[in-house]
Amino acid sequence: MAENILILSMTRMGDMIQTTPLIRGLKEKYPTAKITLLVTSDFAGAVPLIPDVDESIVVDLRQFDKPENWEDRSWVKIYRYLEKSMEDIRSSNFDLLVNLSHSKFSALMVRYLGIKKVVGFYCNDFGNRMTGHPWMQYFGVEVFNRKYNAFNLVEIFSRSGGVDVRGRAIEVMRSQNELSVDTLMPFEEEELLIGFQAGSSLEGRRWPAQSFASLADLLIENLNARIIIFGVESENEVAEEIKSLAKNKDRISNLAGKTNLSELSQLLEKCEYLVTNDTGTMHLAAALGTKIVGLFFAHAHPYETAPFSPGHLLFQARISCAPCSYGVHCNDIVCVDKVRPQYLSSAIENHLKTKTWILPEQITPDSELNVFETVFDFDMNFKLKPLVRIGLGMDDMFREAHALLWRERLTEKRDVGKFEFLINGVCEDLIRDYDCSDIESLDEQLQKKYSILEDIIKLSKTGKKMCGSIIRGVSGGNGNSNKVAQFGEDISCVDEKIEVLGFSNPELRPLTDMFSKRKENLAGNNVCFLAIETQKSYIDLINECEKLKEILKSCVEKLSDYRSDYISHSSINVAVPGR
């Protein structure tokens, strides 16, 4: 039972807001515990927004970003600062540490602090980054398998903290100070306020200023909206550009760099909608209840970072390179042009009237666009519901299948009786959201994958057997070290083959990557222990392969049934007089 919990949240404001369901869950799980949030000085101002936090610790590393600030250019000063900060933290006697940062720095910090129970990344004795929790291991492989990931980062982090995040949304504390915002810009109570967040941390992720300007004009002319452009000081230039490109300048207020966090919160709350790139402001606005029209370009992926609450609309280009990998430099940015201002304007107009998100008529399956609505699904899991109905493809099928698989496999308490319920629910959603008429073709493609799964299972069984031999040999005391070494080499060969199957079958790679990740996190020198744990990894892989196969087959069967039902009840088959 934890009484004194430390949460490391050393990333950005948006990430901090995304931890709110976890923090709420921890508070419910440990009602008497004190929760302390450790943040960096850059985003310390956001801590008052985070509910259920009793205390905060600020680590100021920004003071060292200019060598001249080290006074005498000696890093001894940084050492002493870190030493004192860490010792102060240690003296607080935390009994549970949750590290939601994936930086090496935070992992080393976890090691230094030596808190007994840790969730998240830490460094082992040799400085290697490790994580024991299955959900954090999944987080470690997700980056290589983004196409097949359906989990929002909120869900991954929350589940790694042992918090069931179903039905939960992000939330923030509301600002009590009502007075200051009126001085920032005059507006009337009944006015339709729509916010724009045009900047973002990476330039490639931004919708062009011209697009924002055109949208502003459409919203102003069609809905008499007032537009507020938000952002930090460095984004003022973008904001000014939008204003200068728009025709209706008098209805546009540029508040970039002019608001503190409290003022920003108040203004966002007053906005009916926020049209935004993938930013921290997006999460803040969503948590305050403002409807988001989100734009996801470059590496931004709505499955990972959509605002974690229902009722938001998200746009993303559906082109082969989206989302792009981290670290690439695009020299032909086309994704931003797929989203046209009239799409957003039309969607917002309809939403105002009907309080529902309706796909604009101009968008067809050929528009190369994904349009999603954020919802809770049949099982209260956060989900992106596609509004553009395209044919159900392998990627979509596997994404759904992996979601089912990992929710079951990585959660401590598994509800095995729910399988039928879950399959039914998933298939109903698939039928609703995708054109499943060509399920036979999909099934044909899946047969090949089943065969690969069998190959992986076969290899895993071989590996499992080899581990068994090592265990028997070593624990029986008659382990020939040469023989053990030979088994070790043979196991490496098996693992290499498994890895190759994953590389050559990307849909299955999450399985093989998780297998590798589990093995990476095995620590120690005891051969018997390592063999036992490795054997467990093989068993897990076998079970996961079998489960995935079961899920896919069940879905195909169910979808085929639905399709048959559709055909059998189609009017075309009904005898019509005179036909």
Place this chain on the structure above:
Amino acid sequence: MDFFAKNLKCLRQCDPELAERVALQPFPENVTVVQSKDGFPIPRIAGVALHSQYRPAEEGAKAIGDFAFDPERNTVVYGLGFGYHIQALLQQVPGELTVVEPLMTLFRAFMTSVDIQPFLSRVRFRIGETPACLISRLEPDCWNIFKHLPSIRIGENYYNRLDEGLEVKGLLQNRTLRVMIVNPLYGGSLPTAHHCAGALRNMGHEVATVDCEEFAQGFSSLKGVTHNPENSEILSRNFMNFMGEIAAAKATEFQPDLILALAQAPLTPEAIQKLRALKIPVVFWFVEDFRTLPYWNEVATSYDHIFTLQDGEFHDLLRSKGVRDCYYLPQACFPDVHKHLPLTEEEMIKYGVDVSFMGAAYHNRIQSFPRLMNLDFKIWGTEWNLETPLGRLVQNNNKRLSPEEIVKIYNAAKINMNLHSSTYHYGIHPDGDFVNPRTFEIAACQGFQLVDSRKDLSRMFKVGEEIIAFDTLDQMQDQINYYLSRPEERNAITLKSYQRVVKEHTMEHRMQELLLHVFLDRKSSLDSIGEVQRDPLDYCIEQAGENTDLGQYLKQFKGQHPFSLKTVVEHIHQGEGALDQKETLFLMMDQVVEANT
């Protein structure tokens, strides 16, 4: 009485180089010698008497009254005069004295008017030497200075400059300069460029090199492109321009405080101007024979300073062309590379020999060395005709040798032949002036050498005592026979030779002298270069507290150079066992520094 001839004869025994210089100096017109009341000669320069016109010896004794002898330091006298104060010091103070006097004219007058004999055994005269040379070679940290005030008045500029030089030395010691070295494309100066870089780093400066040698192959390939000489010239010129751009790009990024180009560095006058636009000194060390490689004509006037292996005629020529500044800076050894090495039995078999020569097959060597074929003689080097009888003595098939191998060769031979190259002499260049780097390198390796006489040799060594030189090939053969049969004599000379080079003729000495000369007139720029920086490790230990856990931990890095946070982090990564708290903190700090730089 005229003591000059007698004095010159004595001086030639002790300091032949100084003797040569003063021999060339006619009796000065601007120095008047008068008799004091008690009959001693007194010099007057520009109407100023340098000693008492009544009792100069008494005055000299009184003048040194306040001088406090320090046995830990070297006594250095500013000003010669006619030596009355020096005589007084010789009576009061034990050990050697060094006398610093700018005026060769005064020394000439001294040599004429005063018996030098009583001085010679304990006085080292440093006449007309530049402050940079004195400071870089004479360990000024150990100077205990006596100032002869009348001499100071006469030579005010010189002694002020000397004092400024000491100040600049202090500033340089506490600053980390950023020096960019432009290497030659190829040739004998390339090792010198590497040694310059090494020496500057050892002195605590930050060095970046423009590795032009990486482009040598490309330049070489150009020759095969066209036989048309005009077009070939265009290609070469364009290539040089390109190399100049490379140097400029490097300089822009590195932001040096000084740029040093070595001989055959591919920099055109335009490129040099571009570098000078950075408003930092751009200097050239021409480590070649100006007669053999005349391309210096094209570039000399572009540089701020030119350092040369030869003075005299070369400096006259340079000045006539309008160079801003030229300065004599001879070659040197680099003790990091050139050192005594114990050799294994196998290595002794491979490299060991009575007489060895390491070098290229220049004309005079091809002509001279057959005389040695009756001896146990090995040749190492390049461009030898292996088909000739002499060529059959070449051990390495003309393949390039590594610096490590060369050092072994020097260490292994009983006698190293050091015949300076000539493309047209039969044996010895009778007017050879500069001293090649091999002379210093063999000495630093504690190898015994026989070297052909060079005009500048006596400026570097006491010939006959610290080094043995021959004037003719016959003498060369005689010396070989003599020293082969006298190993103790060889060893004694080798040791003196070694002591002399490490005391005055290392690349660090040269770089020190170069920097002093360059920055003597740029003291203000040193002030703006940065705050005082000490040895980084000492500084960190002081910051941490010597007796703290961290301070004690850092002490294990003493001797590691250069030292930085990376040194500690790499040490941790290479370590074994679990990380302790301190190591974890260092790795955390490395992440912070990485993120913020």
